[in-house]
Amino acid sequence: xxxxxxxxxxxxxxxxxxxxxxxxxxxxxxxxxxxxxxxxxxxxxxxxxxxxxxxxxxxxxxxxxxxxxxxxxxxxxxxxxxxxxxxxxxxxxxxxxxxxxxxxxxxxxxxxxxxxxxxxxxxxxxxxxxxxxxxxxxxxxxxxxxxxxxxxxxxxxxxxxxxxxxxxxxxxxxxxxxxxxxxxxxxxxxxxxxxxxxxxxxxxxxxxxxxxxxxxxxxxxxxxxxxxxxxxxxxxxxxxxxxxxxxxxxxxxxxxxxxxxxxxxxxxxxxxxxxxxxxxxxxxxxxxxxxxxxxxxxxxxxxxxxxxxxxxxxxxxxxxxxxxxxxxxxxxxxxxxxxxxxxxxxxxxxxxxxxxxxxxxxxxxxxxxxxxxxxxxxxxxxxxxxxxxxxxxxxxxxxxxxxxxxxxxxxxxxxxxxxxxxxxxxxxxxxxxxxxxxxxxxxxxxxxxxxxxxxxxxxxxxxxxxxxxxxxxxxxxxxxxxxxxxxxxxxxxxxxxxxxxxxxxxxxxxxxxxxxxxxxxxxxxxxxxxxxxxxxxxxxxxxxxxxxxxxxxxxxxxxxxxxxxxxxxxxxxxxxxxxxxxxxxxxxxxxxxxxxxxxxxxxxxxxxxxxxxxxxxxxxxxxxxxxxxxxxxxxxxxxxxxxxxxxxxxxxxxxxxxxxxxxxxxxxxxxxxxxxxxxxxxxxxxxxxxxxxxxxxxxxxxxxxxxxxxxxxxxxxxxxxxx
Ligand code: GLC
Numbered sequence: 001x002x003x004x005x006x007x008x009x010x011x012x013x014x015x016x017x018x019x020x021x022x023x024x025x026x027x028x029x030x031x032x033x034x035x036x037x038x039x040x041x042x043x044x045x046x047x048x049x050x051x052x053x054x055x056x057x058x059x060x061x062x063x064x065x066x067x068x069x070x071x072x073x074x075x076x077x078x079x080x081x082x083x084x085x086x087x088x089x090x091x092x093x094x095x096x097x098x099x100x101x102x103x104x105x106x107x108x109x110x111x112x113x114x115x116x117x118x119x120x121x122x123x124x125x126x127x128x129x130x131x132x133x134x135x136x137x138x139x140x141x142x143x144x145x146x147x148x149x150x151x152x153x154x155x156x157x158x159x160x161x162x163x164x165x166x167x168x169x170x171x172x173x174x175x176x177x178x179x180x181x182x183x184x185x186x187x188x189x190x191x192x193x194x195x196x197x198x199x200x201x202x203x204x205x206x207x208x209x210x211x212x213x214x215x216x217x218x219x220x221x222x223x224x225x226x227x228x229x230x231x232x233x234x235x236x237x238x239x240x241x242x243x244x245x246x247x248x249x250x251x252x253x254x255x256x257x258x259x260x261x262x263x264x265x266x267x268x269x270x271x272x273x274x275x276x277x278x279x280x281x282x283x284x285x286x287x288x289x290x291x292x293x294x295x296x297x298x299x300x301x302x303x304x305x306x307x308x309x310x311x312x313x314x315x316x317x318x319x320x321x322x323x324x325x326x327x328x329x330x331x332x333x334x335x336x337x338x339x340x341x342x343x344x345x346x347x348x349x350x351x352x353x354x355x356x357x358x359x360x361x362x363x364x365x366x367x368x369x370x371x372x373x374x375x376x377x378x379x380x381x382x383x384x385x386x387x388x389x390x391x392x393x394x395x396x397x398x399x400x401x402x403x404x405x406x407x408x409x410x411x412x413x414x415x416x417x418x419x420x421x422x423x424x425x426x427x428x429x430x431x432x433x434x435x436x437x438x439x440x441x442x443x444x445x446x447x448x449x450x451x452x453x454x455x456x457x458x459x460x461x462x463x464x465x466x467x468x469x470x471x472x473x474x475x476x477x478x479x480x481x482x483x484x485x486x487x488x489x490x491x492x493x494x495x496x497x498x499x500x501x502x503x504x505x506x507x508x509x510x511x512x513x514x515x516x517x518x519x520x521x522x523x524x525x526x527x528x529x530x531x532x533x534x535x536x537x538x539x540x541x542x543x544x545x546x547x548x549x550x551x552x553x554x555x556x557x558x559x560x561x562x563x564x565x566x567x568x569x570x571x572x573x574x575x576x577x578x579x580x581x582x583x584x585x586x587x588x589x590x591x592x593x594x595x596x597x598x599x600x601x602x603x604x605x606x607x608x609x610x611x612x613x614x615x616x617x618x619x620x621x622x623x624x625x626x627x628x629x630x631x632x633x634x635x636x637x638x639x640x641x642x643x644x645x646x647x648x649x650x651x652x653x654x655x656x657x658x659x660x661x662x663x664x665x666x667x668x669x670x671x672x673x674x675x676x677x678x679x680x681x682x683x684x685x686x687x688x689x690x691x692x693x694x695x696x697x698x699x700x701x702x703x704x705x706x707x708x709x710x711x712x713x714x715x716x717x718x719x720x721x722x723x
Contacts (some may be wrong), residue, residue: 004325004328004333005325007328007333008321008324008325008328011076011078011324012317012320012321012324014076015076015320016049017303017306017313017316018049018050019049019075019076020316020317020320021050021298021299021302021303021316022045022048022049022050022051022052022299023052023078023320023323023324024052024290024291024292024298024302024316024319024320024323025045025050025051025052025053025291025292025298025299026051026052026053026054026055026081026083026259026291026292026293026294027040027042027045027051027053027054027055027294028040028054028055028056028262028293028294029042029054029055029056029057029058029062029066030056031056031057031058031059031062032056032058032084032085032403033056034055034056034085034262034468035262035263035294036262036263037056037262037263037294042054042057042066043066043069046066046069046070046074046080047069047073047074048074049074049075049076049078050299051080052078052080052081052291052323053080053081053082053083053127053291053323054066054080054081054082054083055082055083055084055129055293055294056083056084057082057084058084058123058125058404060122060123060124060344063082063123063124063125064124064337066080067079067080067082067124067336067337070336071336078324078327079327079332079333079336080332080336081126081127081178081291081323081326081327081330081332082124082125082126082127083125083126083127083128083129083180083259084120084125084127084128084129084403085128085129085130085401085403086116086117086120086125086128086129086130086166086177086403087128087129087130087131087132087146087401087403088100088112088116088399088401088524089112089115089116089119089357089402089403089405089524089525090116090117090119090120090123090125090344090403090404090405091119091123091344091345091350091353091403091404091405091406092115092116092119092350092353092354092356092357092405092524092525093357093397093398093399093402093403093405093410093524093525094112094115094116094356094357094360094361094524095360095361095364095521095522095523095524096145096146096399096400096401096502096521096522096523096524097131097132097145097146097147097148097158098144098145098146098147098148098149098502098503098521098546098547099361099364099520099521099522099523100112100360100363100364100521101148101149101154101158101364101546102363102364102365102366102519102521102543102544102545102546102593103360103363103364103542103543104154104544104546104634104656104658105363105658106157106158106160106161107161108359108360108363109157109158109161109162109165110161110162110164110165111165111356112165112356112357112360113130113131113161113162113164113165113166113179114165114166114168114175115352115353115356116128116165116166116403117165117166117167117168117175117176117177118175118340118342118349119344119349119353120177120344120403121174121175121176121177121338121339121340122175122339122340122342122343122344122346122349123339123344123404124337124338124339125177126177126178126330126332126336126338127177127178127180127223127224128166128177128178128179128180129180129182129226129259130162130166130179130180130182131148131158131159131162131163131166131179131180131181131182131217132146132147132182132183133147133148133155133158133159133181133182133213133214133217134146134147134182134183134186134187134188134210134228135147135148135149135150135151135152135155135188135209135210135213136149136150136188136547137150137188137189137547137548137556137557137558137559138188138189138190138193138556138557139193139475139503139504139505139547139549139550139556140192140193140194140471140472140473140475140553140556141188141190141193141194141195141471141503142195142400142465142466142467142468142469142470142471142472142502142503143187143188143195143466143467143468143470144188144466144502144503144504144547145399145400145466145467145502145503145522146400146401146467147188148213148546149545149546149547149590150546150547150548150559150560150561150590151546151559151560151561151590151653152208152209152212152213152561152652152653153653153654153655153656154546154653154656155212155213155216156212156213156215156216157216158213159181159213159214159216159217159220159222160216160217160219160220162179163179163181163217163220163221163222164220166178166179167179167221167222167223171221171223171329171330171331172329172330172331173331173338174335174338174339174340174341175338175339175340176330176338177338178223178224178257178326178329178330179217179222179223179224180222180223180224180225180226180259181213181214181217181218181222181224181225181226182225182226182228182261183226183227183228183229183230183237183261184214184225184226184227184228184237184243184244184248185206185210185211185214185227185228185232185237185243186199186201186205186206186210186228186230186232187199187228187229187230188210189201189205189210190230190471193471193473193556194471195468195469195470195471196229196230196469197230198230198231198234199228199230199231199232199233200232200233200234201232201233203685204646204681204685206232207681207685208680208681211247214248215252218248218252218253218254222256223256223257223326223329223330224256224257224258224259224326225244225248225254225256225257225258225259226258226259226260226261227240227243227244227258227260227261227264227287227289228261229261229264229267231271235273236264236267236268236271236273237264238260238261238264238265238267238268238283238284238287238289239268239271239273239274239280239283239284239286239287240287241286241287241288244258244287244288244289245286245287245288248288249288255322255325256322256326257290257291257322257323257326258288258289258290258291259289259290259291259293260284260289260291260292260293260295261293262293262294262295263293263294263295264293264295265280265281265284265289265292265295265297265298265301266280266295266296266297267280267295268280268283268284276301277296277297277300277301277304278301278302278304278305278308278310279301279305279310280295280297280301281297281298281301281302281304281305281311282301282302282305282308282310282311284297284298285298285302285305285311285315285316285319286311286315289319290319290320290322290323291319291323302316354525354526357524357525357526358526358529358530358533360524360526361523361524361526361527361529361530361531362530362533362534362539362541363542363543364520364521364523364530364543365518365519365520365523365530365531365534365541365543366518366519366541366543366544366545366592366593367516367517367518367534367541367543367593367594367595367596368511368517368518368519368545368588368592368593368594369511369514369515369516369517369594370515370516370594370596371515371516372494372515372516373516373596374454374494374496374515374516375496375516375534375535375537375596376534376535376536376537376596377421377454377496377535377536377537379423379536381421381424381453381454382424382425382453383424383425383426383427383451383452383453384417384421384424384425384426384427384452384453384454384455384456385426385427385428385429385445385448385449385451385452385454385455385456386413386414386417386426386427386428386429386455386456386458387428387429387430387431387445387448387449387455387456387457387458387484387488388430388431388457388458388459388481388484388498389430389431389432389433389434389436389458389459389479389481390413390434390458390459390460390462390498390500391412391413391414391428391430391456391458392412392414392428392430393412393434393462393500394407394408394410394412395407395410395463396434396461396462396463396500396522397410397411397412397500397522397523397524397525397527397528398410398463398522398524398525399463399466399467399502399521399522399524400463400464400466400467400468400470400502401467402463405524405525409525410524410525410527410528411525411526411527411528411529412527412528413456413458413498413527413528413531413532414426414428414528415528415529416527416528416529416530416531416532416533417456417528417531417532417535419528419529419532420529420532420533420535420536420538421532421536427448427451427452429441429444429445429448429449431444431445431484432445432479432480432481432484433479434460434461434462434465434478434479434481435462435465435478435479436479436480437479437480438480439480439483439484442480442483442484442487445484445487445488446487446488446490446491449488449491449493450491450493452493453493453494454493454494454495454496455488455491455493455494455495455496456495456496456498456535457484457485457488457495457496457497457498457514458498458500459477459481459484459485459497459498459499459500459510460477460481460498460499460500460501460505460520461478461500461501461502461503461505463502463522465478465501465502466501466502466503467502470502472503473553474506474553475503475504475505475506475550475553476505476506476507477505477507477510482509482510485497485509485510485514486509489510489513489514494515495513495514495515495516496514496515496516496517496518496535497510497511497514497516497517497518498518498520498531499517499518499519499520500520500521500522500523500527501521501522502521502522504545504547504548504549504550504588505549506549506550506551506552506553506587507549507587508551508552508587511587518531518534518535518541519543519545519549537596537629540595540596540597540629540630540631540632541593541594541595541596542593542595542631542632542633542634542658543593544591544592544593544634544700544701545588545589545590545591545592545593545701546590547559547590548560548586548588548589548590548702549586549587549588550586550587551582551583551585551586551587552582554579554582555579555582555584555586558586559590560589560590560591560651560702561649561650561651561652561653561702562649562650563647563648563649563650564647564650565577569584589701589702589703590701590702591634591636591699591700591701591702591703592701592703593634593700593701595627595629595631595632595633596627596628596629596631597625597626597627597628597629597630597631597663598625598626598627599623599624599625599626599627599631599633599661599700600623600624600626601621601622601623601635601698601699601700601708602621602622602624603620603621603622604619604620604621604698604708604709604710605619605620605621605710606618606619606696606710606712607619607620608712609710609711609712609713610712610713610715611675611712611713611714611715612675612714612715612716613675613676613689613714613716614675614676615674615675616672616673616674616675617639617672617673617674617675617678617694617696617712618670618671618672619637619670619671619672619696619698619710620668620669620670620671621635621668621669621671621698621708622666622667622668623635623659623661623666623667623668623669624661624665624666624667625661625662625663625664625665625666626664627663628663629663630660630661630662630663631660631661631663632658632659632660632661633658633659633661633700634656634657634658634700635656635657635658635659635669635671635698635699635700636653636655636656636698636699636700636701636702637653637654637655637656637671637672637673637696637697637698638651638652638653638654638696638697638698638699638702638707639651639652639654639673639678639694639695639696639697640652640694640695640697641678641680641690641692641694641695642693642695643692643693644680644690644692645682645683645688645690646680646681646682646683648680650704651697651702651704653702654673654677654678655671655672655673656671657669657670657671671698675689675714676689678694678714689714689716690714690716691713691714691715691716691717692713692714693711693712693713693714694711694712694713694714695709695710695711696709696710696711696712697709
């Protein structure tokens with residue numbers, strides 16, 4: 001608003017250099033540990049105007065107290081940004097992002113973000129460092145857990161949904177937070193899946209895969225961007241003028257705030273591009289970073305850089321202007337407290353959010369195998385053995401970014417099954433630790449399991465094994481879990497394997513021998529109820545994998561949208577692209593996920609098969625529920641351009657949608673993609689639409705052989721005749 005603009009200019013006029021740099025400094029209050037922080041006296045710093053924002057301050061009373069110091073005791077009376085990593089819930093934890101994406105439900109993704117924003121704002125938070133938008137095709141990388149998986153379209157829709165959820169229709173309104181699109185860019189391509197390791201990818205891959213989700217976030221109005229810790233082909237993102245200034249600010253028109261990652265500006269010295277703090281500060285400011293998160297670089301380095309002439313006061317002023325503009329957009333000058341009037345833990349809010357958490361968790365579960373079919377469990381089952389190190393795990397259900405979620409409020413799978421199967425006898429044995437090397441407890445587990453009618457084997461990772469700084473070279477079942485699985489499966493009893501993890505795991509042998517397999521991610525506070533709902537059949541699973549599960553780590557990077565090779569695998573021809581020891585295909589594909597009913601797709605047809613540049617490919621399919629139960633199915637529309645000036649991926653997702661059908665019901669699903677969205681980057685990386693045939697492939701996963709297909713022709717000369 002104009003008066004905000006005038007106010008900001010007047011403030012700038014009257015600010016000392018220290019106060020200006022204060023507005024560019026974010027200090028860590030240290031109530032949660034998310035980086036190599038150091039103790040700071042935040043109250044003194046705020047009172048003296050040396051800090052304009054804080055992170056990891058979580059107690060509502062403390063937040064209100066420090067805001068009061070800022071607006072009543074500091075000379076300029078400027079409110080604070082209060083930031084926290086609210087990725088998938090604040091006090092009520094929803095499924096981990098990589099799990100929630102399996103729902104393929106943008107409206108759900110928006111609703112959970114909205115619920116989290118309401119809780120956080122009620123506590124005095126006004127900025128979340130989310131959504132994390134790093135596409136990942138390497139499950140060794142622990143931060144795959146925090147993001148949207150392997151696909152560009154899914155990541156773009158996830159970005160839109162989360163930004164809309166966190167920021168609402170009005171970022172100034174109570175209950176809204178500023179969202180942060182992070183970590184720009186290609187952080188998920190870190191060398192060998194090792195966190196923070198160098199990133200060196202082609203310009204093409206950068207523009208085709210890793211940048212689009214951030215562009216989508218900016219188009220959705222995201223208020224803040226956070227660059228990655230990593231470099232990009234030798235240029236650290238915290239100093240990357242080409243991406244931050246030239247692309248994001250100038251070309252994409254982003255005028256919001258760019259906040260560094262934690263201590264990332266001083267780390268430019270370790271990256272080998274700055275000889276001291278002042279040089280690091282100058283590089284970051286020149287690239288367009290506005291706020292230095294807990295680096296001390298702007299506070300201690302900028303004054304020197306200005307004296308040296310390596311930084312300009314105009315750039316400092318521009319950064320301060322953007323930070324103050326964000327505070328104005330958030331409405332903080334009028335109301336530093338953005339609560340919607342309901343306490344974060346108010347029973348009404350709590351009840352609603354727990355119910356949403358259970359629905360989100362159920363929709364995030366992926367049924368990967370179901371022989372016999374063993375699931376849903378026979379309601380008359382008498383004795384169930386619940387085995388494994390995660391059967392009573394509470395904290396782990398909250399994943400590696402649990403914000404203020406209380407572990408004691410989490411529902412374990414043991415709790416859930418006990419409550420849902422009151423008539424059955426449930427005998428539970430943890431047997432071993434998640435990561436422990438001790439196998440003593442396996443014998444007792446086998447003895448118990450031998451007495452049961454059915455075994456629920458609950459295996460996977462604990463919350464510390466994914467997330468930041470948690471890469472794994474071996475992504476199989478940790479500790480002695482494989483030994484436990486072998487011993488239990490040797491009983492040849494019906495086994496349901498429930499896999500809880502922050503990443504795809506290498507579990508081929510377990511999958512071969514278990515009767516049923518559920519991928520459960522980390523499902524949040526309602527994990528146990530959601531799993532019980534699926535296991536008992538109260539909920540018909542509809543989750544689909546947003547990321548490929550490899551047979552072996554040797555297949556990594558593994559993803560469905562690969563370009564063709566000149567020597568595609570051919571068992572009849574030695575000289576083709578293959579492994580000598582395993583198939584090329586992943587263990588489970590993008591989009592895999594079974595149901596308790598069966599869906600059939602027929603009648604694929606296009607409204608028009610000759611299209612011009614301004615047209616839309618519109619296809620309809622008939623989907624019928626031919627099984628015994630109501631259910632939901634996700635249908636994907638892929639394309640393939642078989643002949644183009646640049647080789648195109650064998651499949652590219654261009655639309656997806658879900659359909660709910662009662663048993664026996666049939667429905668028509670319409671999927672669409674604008675012809676303009678078929679553009680690809682030519683040899684010079686310029687977007688180009690090329691004439692020719694496009695294969696349209698529709699189905700329920702990236703299993704190319706099972707997709708229904710038709711061909712359309714793109715004609716650039718004359719506009720397609722209207723039907
Ligand atoms: C961490 C993470 C980033 C997070 C920030 C603040 O190091 O890289 O995702 O938002 O610090 O906690």
